[in-house]
Amino acid sequence: MMNIGLTQRVFENQYHERWDVLAQSWTSFLAACSARAIPIPNRLEDVPRFIRDFDLAGVILTGGNDLVEYGGQAPERDALENKILSHALENDFPVIGICRGLQVIHHHFGGRLEQLDGHAGTIHSLVGESRREKVNSYHNLGFRQTHPELIVSASAPDGVIEAVKHARVPIYGLMWHPERNESFDPSDVEFFRSVFGSST
Secondary structure (H helix, E strand, O other): OEEEEEOOEEEEOOOOOEEEEOOOHHHHHHHHOOEEEEEOOOOOOOHHHHHHHOOEEEEEEOOOOOOHHHOOOOHHHHHHHHHHHHHHHHHOOOEEEEOHHHHHHHHHOOOOOEEOOOOEEEEEEOEOOOOOOEEEEEOOEEOOOOOOOEEEEEEOOOOOEEEEEEOOOOEEEEOOOHHHOOOOOHHHHHHHHHHHOOOO
8 A cells, every 4th residue: 555645734723832634534535545644744854754764655735724925824834845846846756736735836836826706615617627527616716827837637617727737747736625525536536546656
């Protein structure tokens, strides 16, 4: 069973303790993908060593927390995820960004985000993406254009980009949450297996 690293949401409790938290649904989704979830601490300094020590087949940049530039309060997470993307670009290392994760990928390449209406807590169709007809949507920030190295593979009907893939390295982004589906979509499971190299 392959190991997949997952970045985590930063949560601050009433005592001002900062916690790294991960939705339990990710463990279940990755199990369906024949993979084991390995949470990555946000205050990690040496990303390459962590990847080696835990023999990670790839990393998922999960949802939650806006980027600091857009009002978020988790600078340590922004820094970690940018380190992961830099490592991925230099080493052809597989990464899938989910919701915020796609926003981080877009931002890493110099893109800007815009405030959206009608995308939080909805289900909508996709344009140009053959694996899914409809997807869940939980985001208030998005974008309609991106860097030329990021190939757009799906958009919402209003033009907001919903899925990208890097032109050269195995970096992908999805704006929907495959782990939040009550029954995991087989096409999502197949996609994650193909990116991370699982054949079972």
